[in-house]
Amino acid sequence: MKTLLLSISALALLGACSAQTATEMTKDAAQAADVMPERVVTPEVARLQKLARESTHAYDITESLTTEIGPRLAGTEEEARARDWAMAKMAELGFENIRNEPFMVPGWIRGVETAEILSPNPQQLFITSLGGAVATPPEGIEADIAYFPTFEDLKNAPMGGLDGKIVFISGRMEKAPDGAGYGPANQKRRSGATEAGKRGAAAVIIRSVGTDSHRFPHTGQMRYAEDVAPIPIGALSAPDADQLERTLDRGETVRIKLTMTPRAVGELPSGNVIGEIVGTEKPEEIIIISGHLDSWDLGTGALDDGAGIGIAFGAAKVLMESGLKPKRTIRVIAYGAEEIGLKGGFAYADKHADDLDNHVLASQSDFGAGPVYEVRSGVKGAAGNAVLKDIAKALGLPMSEKPTNGGPDIGPIFNKGVPAMRLQQDGTDYFDYHHTPDDTFDKIDPEHMAQNVEAWVTMLWMASEADTDFRE
Amino acid sequence: MKTLLLSISALALLGACSAQTATEMTKDAAQAADVMPERVVTPEVARLQKLARESTHAYDITESLTTEIGPRLAGTEEEARARDWAMAKMAELGFENIRNEPFMVPGWIRGVETAEILSPNPQQLFITSLGGAVATPPEGIEADIAYFPTFEDLKNAPMGGLDGKIVFISGRMEKAPDGAGYGPANQKRRSGATEAGKRGAAAVIIRSVGTDSHRFPHTGQMRYAEDVAPIPIGALSAPDADQLERTLDRGETVRIKLTMTPRAVGELPSGNVIGEIVGTEKPEEIIIISGHLDSWDLGTGALDDGAGIGIAFGAAKVLMESGLKPKRTIRVIAYGAEEIGLKGGFAYADKHADDLDNHVLASQSDFGAGPVYEVRSGVKGAAGNAVLKDIAKALGLPMSEKPTNGGPDIGPIFNKGVPAMRLQQDGTDYFDYHHTPDDTFDKIDPEHMAQNVEAWVTMLWMASEADTDFRE
Numbered sequence: 001m002k003t004l005l006l007s008i009s010a011l012a013l014l015g016a017c018s019a020q021t022a023t024e025m026t027k028d029a030a031q032a033a034d035v036m037p038e039r040v041v042t043p044e045v046a047r048l049q050k051l052a053r054e055s056t057h058a059y060d061i062t063e064s065l066t067t068e069i070g071p072r073l074a075g076t077e078e079e080a081r082a083r084d085w086a087m088a089k090m091a092e093l094g095f096e097n098i099r100n101e102p103f104m105v106p107g108w109i110r111g112v113e114t115a116e117i118l119s120p121n122p123q124q125l126f127i128t129s130l131g132g133a134v135a136t137p138p139e140g141i142e143a144d145i146a147y148f149p150t151f152e153d154l155k156n157a158p159m160g161g162l163d164g165k166i167v168f169i170s171g172r173m174e175k176a177p178d179g180a181g182y183g184p185a186n187q188k189r190r191s192g193a194t195e196a197g198k199r200g201a202a203a204v205i206i207r208s209v210g211t212d213s214h215r216f217p218h219t220g221q222m223r224y225a226e227d228v229a230p231i232p233i234g235a236l237s238a239p240d241a242d243q244l245e246r247t248l249d250r251g252e253t254v255r256i257k258l259t260m261t262p263r264a265v266g267e268l269p270s271g272n273v274i275g276e277i278v279g280t281e282k283p284e285e286i287i288i289i290s291g292h293l294d295s296w297d298l299g300t301g302a303l304d305d306g307a308g309i310g311i312a313f314g315a316a317k318v319l320m321e322s323g324l325k326p327k328r329t330i331r332v333i334a335y336g337a338e339e340i341g342l343k344g345g346f347a348y349a350d351k352h353a354d355d356l357d358n359h360v361l362a363s364q365s366d367f368g369a370g371p372v373y374e375v376r377s378g379v380k381g382a383a384g385n386a387v388l389k390d391i392a393k394a395l396g397l398p399m400s401e402k403p404t405n406g407g408p409d410i411g412p413i414f415n416k417g418v419p420a421m422r423l424q425q426d427g428t429d430y431f432d433y434h435h436t437p438d439d440t441f442d443k444i445d446p447e448h449m450a451q452n453v454e455a456w457v458t459m460l461w462m463a464s465e466a467d468t469d470f471r472e
Numbered sequence: 473m474k475t476l477l478l479s480i481s482a483l484a485l486l487g488a489c490s491a492q493t494a495t496e497m498t499k500d501a502a503q504a505a506d507v508m509p510e511r512v513v514t515p516e517v518a519r520l521q522k523l524a525r526e527s528t529h530a531y532d533i534t535e536s537l538t539t540e541i542g543p544r545l546a547g548t549e550e551e552a553r554a555r556d557w558a559m560a561k562m563a564e565l566g567f568e569n570i571r572n573e574p575f576m577v578p579g580w581i582r583g584v585e586t587a588e589i590l591s592p593n594p595q596q597l598f599i600t601s602l603g604g605a606v607a608t609p610p611e612g613i614e615a616d617i618a619y620f621p622t623f624e625d626l627k628n629a630p631m632g633g634l635d636g637k638i639v640f641i642s643g644r645m646e647k648a649p650d651g652a653g654y655g656p657a658n659q660k661r662r663s664g665a666t667e668a669g670k671r672g673a674a675a676v677i678i679r680s681v682g683t684d685s686h687r688f689p690h691t692g693q694m695r696y697a698e699d700v701a702p703i704p705i706g707a708l709s710a711p712d713a714d715q716l717e718r719t720l721d722r723g724e725t726v727r728i729k730l731t732m733t734p735r736a737v738g739e740l741p742s743g744n745v746i747g748e749i750v751g752t753e754k755p756e757e758i759i760i761i762s763g764h765l766d767s768w769d770l771g772t773g774a775l776d777d778g779a780g781i782g783i784a785f786g787a788a789k790v791l792m793e794s795g796l797k798p799k800r801t802i803r804v805i806a807y808g809a810e811e812i813g814l815k816g817g818f819a820y821a822d823k824h825a826d827d828l829d830n831h832v833l834a835s836q837s838d839f840g841a842g843p844v845y846e847v848r849s850g851v852k853g854a855a856g857n858a859v860l861k862d863i864a865k866a867l868g869l870p871m872s873e874k875p876t877n878g879g880p881d882i883g884p885i886f887n888k889g890v891p892a893m894r895l896q897q898d899g900t901d902y903f904d905y906h907h908t909p910d911d912t913f914d915k916i917d918p919e920h921m922a923q924n925v926e927a928w929v930t931m932l933w934m935a936s937e938a939d940t941d942f943r944e
Contacts, residue, residue, distance in 0.1 A: 067718045070595040123542040123772070126909065214686055215771070215909045239912035243772070246539045246913075299687070300595070300715070437598065437687045440711040441718075 039396040044324055044465075045458055049394075051318050052454035058314030059446040061089060062307050062369075066300040066441045073297040074337035075107040075268030082293050086273040086309070086334045093317045095275030095332060103347035105337045107268035108132055110297055111261030113234065115205065118142065118255045121247055125240040127205065128217035128298065129260040130189060131340060134230045136203060140259030141166065141232075143202050147248050151188035154195050163200040166256060167192070168248075170207045170241055178402070179367065179427045185209045186220070193233040194225040203258055204233040207241035209431070215239050216436035219296050221340050234260050270294070270336035272344045277316055279464065281327040286355075287463050288331050288362035289315060289456060292338035292409060299439030303430060307444060307452075308365035309334055314449070315456035326464035328360055335409040338366070345409030349416060359418040361463050361470050364407025365452065368433075369444040370426035372455040373397060376404035378420030384470030388421055391462050395455050400424060419470035423455045511868035516796055516937075517930055521866075523790050524926035530786030531918040533561060534779050534841075538772040538913045545769040546809035547579040547740030554765050558745040558781070558806045565789045567747030567804060575819035577809045579740035580604055582769055583733030585706065587677065590614065590727045593719055597712040599677065600689040600770065601732040602661060603812060606702045608675060612731030613638065613704070615674050619720050623660035626667050638728055639668040640720075642679045642713055650874070651839065651899045657681045658692070665705040666697040675730055676705040679713035681903070687711050688908035691768050693812050706732050742766070742808035744816045749788055751936065753799040758827075759935050760803050760834035761787060761928060764810035764881055771911030775902060779916060779924075780837035781806055786921070787928035794929075798936035800832055807881040810838070817881030821888060831890040833935050833942050836879025837924065840905075841916040842898035844927040845869060848876035850892030856942030860893055863934050867927050872896060891942035895927045 041049065065085060072082040083100055090098045108131060115127040129135075146165040148154040154169055169192050173185035188206045196204045208218035217235045224230045236244065247254050273293060279285060291308025295301020316332050335344030352359075361379070375392040377399065379385050392399045405411045406420025414420045433439045463470075513521065537557060544554040555572055562570045580603060587599040601607075618637040620626040626641055641664050645657035660678045668676045680690035689707045696702045708716065719726050745765060751757060763780025767773020788804050807816030821828075833851070847864040849871065851857050864871045877883045878892025886892045905911045935942075 063718065067715060068593045070593070070715075121540045121542070213914045215688070215912060216686075239910070239914050242914050243539060243542075243912070246535065438711070440687060440715070442685045442711050442714050 040393040045394050045461060048318060048322050048324065048457045048461055049454045051322055052457050053450050055314060055318050055450060055453055056446060057317045058310035058449040058453045059444065061313050062302060062310035062444060062449070063441060064089065065306045065309060066302045070300045071297045072293065072295050072301060074294045074340045074343065075105045075270050079270060079294050079336060083271055083273050083336070086293055089313065090273070090275035090332070093313060094320055095316065096278050097276040098274070100271040100273050101347065101351055102269055102271040103343065104267045105270045105340060105343045107265035108262060108340070109265055111135065111263060112259055114259045115234070115236070116257050117244065117247060118257055120250070120252050120254070123243065125244065126215050126217055126237045127234045127260070128219045129232070129234045129262045130222040131219055131296070132222055133193065133233045133262060135261045135263060136232045136259055138261055140257050141202050142255065142257045145248065145254045145256060146201065151192065154192070157199060159198060160200050162196060164202050166258060167196040167201040167204045168244060169204065170245060172207070173209055173211050173431060175211045175428055177373065177426045177428050178424060179430060182209070182431060189220050189235070190223055193222055193231050194228050197228045197231045201231060203231050205258065206233070206235050208235040208237055210238065210434060210436070212432035213238045214438065216438050218435040219298055220435045232258070232260050234258070270343060272336055272348055273334040275332050277320060277326060277330040279327050279329040280325045283329050284358050285328040285360045286331050286358055287328055287360050287460065288333055288410070289460060290333040290335060290364045290409060292344060292366060293334040294337050294339055296339055296435045298435065298437040300441065301439060302441040303368040303433055303439050303443055304435065305338070305366045307369035307449065310449060311365045311452045311456055314453045315460055318453055318457045319460055324461065326461065328464040330460055330464065338409055342408050342411060345412045348409070349412035356413055356416050356418055359413060361419050361421060362406050362410045362413060363421050363423065364410050365423070365456070366407050367425045367427045368430040369448055370428070370430065371448045371451045372423040373426050374400040374424045376400045376402055376422040376424050378404040378406045378414055378422065379470050380419065381470055381472040383468045383472045384419055387463060387466045387468050387470070391459050394458050394462060423459060425452070512865040517866050517933060520790060520794050520796065520929045520933055521926045523794055524929050525922050527786060527790050527922060527925055528918060529789045530782035530921040530925045531916065533785050534774060534782035534916060534921070535913055536561065537778045537781060538774045542772045543769045544765065544767050544773060546766045546812045546815065547577045547742055551742060551766050551808060555743055555745050555808070558765055561785065562745070562747035562804070565785060566792055567788065568750050570747040572743040572745050573819065573823055574741055574743040575815065576739045577742045577812060577815045579737035580734060580812070581737055583607065583735060584731055586731045587706070587708070588729050589716065589719060590729055592722070592724050592726070595715065597716065598687050598689055598709045599706045599732070600691045601704070601706045601734045602694040603691055603768070604693050604695070605665065605705045605732070605734060607733045607735060608704045608731055610733055612729050613674050614727065614729045617720065617726045617728060618673065623664065626664070629671060631670060632672055634668060635672040636674050638730060639673040639676045640716060641676065642717060644679070645681055645683050645903060647683045647900055649845065649898045649900050650896060651902060654681070654903060661692050661707070662695055665694055665703050666700050669700045669703045673703060675703050677730065678705070678707050680707040680709055682710065682906060682908070684904035685710045686910065688910050690907045691770055692907045704730070704732050706730070742815060744808055744820055745806040747804050749792060749798060749802040751799050751801040752797045755801050756830050757800040757832045758803050758830055759800055759832050759932065760805055760882070761932060762805035762807060762836045762881060764816060764838060765806040766809050766811055768811055768907045770907065770909040772913065773911060774913045775840040775905055775911050775915055776907065777810070777838045779841035779921065782921060783837045783924045783928055786925045787932055790925055790929045791932055796933065798933065800936040802932055802936065810881055814880050814883060817884045820881070821884035828885055828888050828890055831885060833891050833893060834878050834882045834885060835893050835895065836882050837895070837928070838879050839897045839899045840902040841920055842900070842902065843920045843923045844895040845898050846872040846896045848872045848874055848894040848896050850876040850878045850886055850894065851942050852891065853942055853944040855940045855944045856891055859935060859938045859940050859942070863931050866930050866934060895931060897924070
């Protein structure tokens with residue numbers, strides 16, 4: 001790779017650095033001059049970054065998706081409308097080779113959802129069923145609460161002994177920029193029904209996996225073990241979990257009524273929508289950027305993952321607008337049915353199994369709309385990692401020590417050897433809104449979206465220009 | 473009044489100032505030494521303030537009300553349970569002359585509430601009926617939207633011309649510490665149905681009167697003019713109002729379906745719960761401190777007005793705990809049915825019409841759980857105002873230039889000549905939660921509650937010790 005490297009001060013002379021970037025550099029300088037690398041960019045990258053910073057594509061595309069489609073649960077009519085939207089949007093943006101790669105998914109739709117404390121102190125509780133869960137009888141379940149402060153406490157409980165009870169698992173999730181608290185907190189969501197079911201419980205309610213204190217329960221996919229009879233499981237909003245805990249603290253037996261009537265509706269169509277910028281010199285070599293098109297049904301999927309769709313589409317559009325022609329093919333994927341178990345990611349890995357050697361690098365934006373603050377590598381080769389370091393330098397961002405699989409839908413091809421990377425976003429507040437009705441467009445900052453596009457288009461250009469095989 | 477006045481530095485020597493207060497003074501000193509008056513307190517007041525700062529009564533009482541009763545809409549069984557709770561709590565705290573003064577109120581209960589954009593771009597919208605509103609037909613109303621960016625725009629519209637339309641009134645409320653934006657923003661809530669009805673509309677939806685951007689619609693009482701046929705009126709959450717506006721911005725006719733089925737349920741019982749600390753020297757002279765016991769039905773009424781009940785009850789309890797005996801009678805009132813039109817305040821004014829001359833001073837805490845930051849006067853006499861100034865000095869707080877009627881339920885007796893005052897709370901975030909499901913106990917800071925009690929017990933003691941007639 002033969003490039004003219006410019007320092008940030010040279011860049012400033014060229015006027016290629018936007019006013020905002022300059023301001024941020026100044027603001028950061030006092031605190032972070034010793035930890036944040038100086039930006040080193042080529043003239044092409046400087047031009048792309050300026051265009052990205054001035055663009056509103058990502059913001060506008062997310063506005064369009066959330067306003068015109070809204071909630072788009074995997075397999076539903078709404079997800080089908082979102083695929084039509086994505087194909088039309090790709091065409092409008094000028095992408096090539098636009099197509100839908102269909103696959104089938106298990107359909108599941110929400111029903112009635114109510115919960116109330118019957119005694120002592122009758123009160124309504126705000127609850128939502130977890131995705132994939134079975135229903136209570138239509139008339140609901142009335143039972144005493146068996147309280148477990150944490151999921152560990154439930155796992156440590158003896159087998160049996162919870163016969164007919166409604167298990168309540170509390171436990172709080174910690175806030176962190178990279179969402180490190182999600183994995184530990186999420187165990188109760190994924191496996192709570194299995195652990196409680198093994199011990200004879202009639203149903204489970206959990207404190208929502210989230211970091212807010214608003215009256216929104218957080219949904220999300222759960223799983224049943226094959227050898228345990230499935231029981232209903234729902235999540236309470238944080239204030240309702242607090243309320244139930246305060247009632248339990250009074251020492252009396254707490255009896256509740258729980259009614260949730262979701263149902264499985266058989267196999268339904270989903271699909272991955274794909275568009276490309278075909279490479280000029282090595283069109284067979286593919287760089288994937290992506291988001292996922294489906295969302296949970298409660299909100300309009302703005303942060304999860306309308307923003308990722310907007311950022312991926314917007315970065316490709318900025319590259320096209322620049323007039324620069326990438327050597328390698330940029331493949332933009334709007335994955336379907338991510339929320340219910342990475343169905344789109346697995347379908348892509350299956351369909352393209354014979355072509356994965358041609359996949360140079362892959363990444364997904366699926367962590368909201370916060371600014372990118374570091375670069376993470378899921379690349380094994382030294383030469384590939386050197387390019388990632390150059391990308392980080394071009395963004396003035398540090399390389400993280402933490403590994404990545406490139407994002408949820410990239411995982412299946414990463415596991416088959418495709419090099420991956422991630423532009424890590426600040427998701428400190430992401431789990432305030434995640435999987436709730438409150439995941440709506442008003443939560444998105446257009447400046448942050450432009451900063452994401454700057455990072456993505458930088459990565460796209462530098463990875464497509466590199467002669468490097470990222471596996472080496 | 474013969475008192476020993478001490479400066480704050482003398483107080484510190486006496487150890488009468490809590491560590492926290494001292495810290496706050498230090499922290500504030502750099503910014504506010506020139507605007508915040510130095511505290512001047514008697515040893516009795518210093519003792520009361522220390523006890524108040526160390527107390528958790530207000531927090532605990534609010535916890536008890538919201539946990540054990542929860543939502544308590546005027547006239548309902550839940551409000552009746554809240555009255556029983558209040559009488560039992562007053563007895564537990566050691567109040568005297570505990571009684572309920574009953575009155576009847578028009579009953580109204582919420583029904584189904586749904587709204588959806590039918591075309592273009594079908595989506596659900598989060599809506600709630602305003603209090604007192606009539607219902608749509610059970611099958612709902614389908615109609616085109618007539619959009620008015622502000623309530624002024626609707627009032628300026630010609631008569632007629634909205635036949636069969638659903639009027640959407642937007643307009644945003646400004647945040648302010650004293651809630652100054654509420655009055656202007658609230659006009660559409662109170663009178664939107666009348667202004668739209670006059671012009672032939674079938675129903676009205678408004679952007680919620682609130683300052684948040686969460687997916688909670690804000691309810692609140694509305695009124696119909698007698699000469700205009702009543703039409704349904706509901707409020708959209710801010711994100712849903714945004715969504716509808718973005719759809720309207722696209723220039724097409726927007727058709728929505730609206731179903732809200734609240735109903736009037738005849739006259740129901742409410743009541744004011746009253747307890748006292750009987751004065752030692754002038755028991756017939758009454759100082760009122762109060763909150764209101766009812767809440768809207770969506771949340772658990774923590775900020776509105778569980779906190780006010782906690783603060784009023786808690787201040788009286790601290791006074792009792794101190795061993796100090798007030799000369800005048802402290803009357804603590806938990807008003808009923810405030811939300812639906814100050815019914816408790818009017819009922820009290822009627823019932824006590826012949827005794828109002830004995831009411832020395834009256835006030836209500838009904839603006840959430842934020843800290844008190846200034847003292848407002850609704851006192852006409854110079855001597856009375858001099859006492860209020862001394863109270864402000866004892867709190868290290870400024871006197872406000874802005875007048876007050878003492879609070880919503882004090883208004884009716886203030887209008888009949890009873891002197892009033894208010895310990896103005898910082899309500900910057902109050903309208904984020906006001907009249908929504910999100911008004912729950914987790915929003916309350918125990919330190920702020922203790923600061924409120926400090927202010928209220930200071931006022932109680934100084935007003936009860938003053939020989940002053942506040943009318944003079």
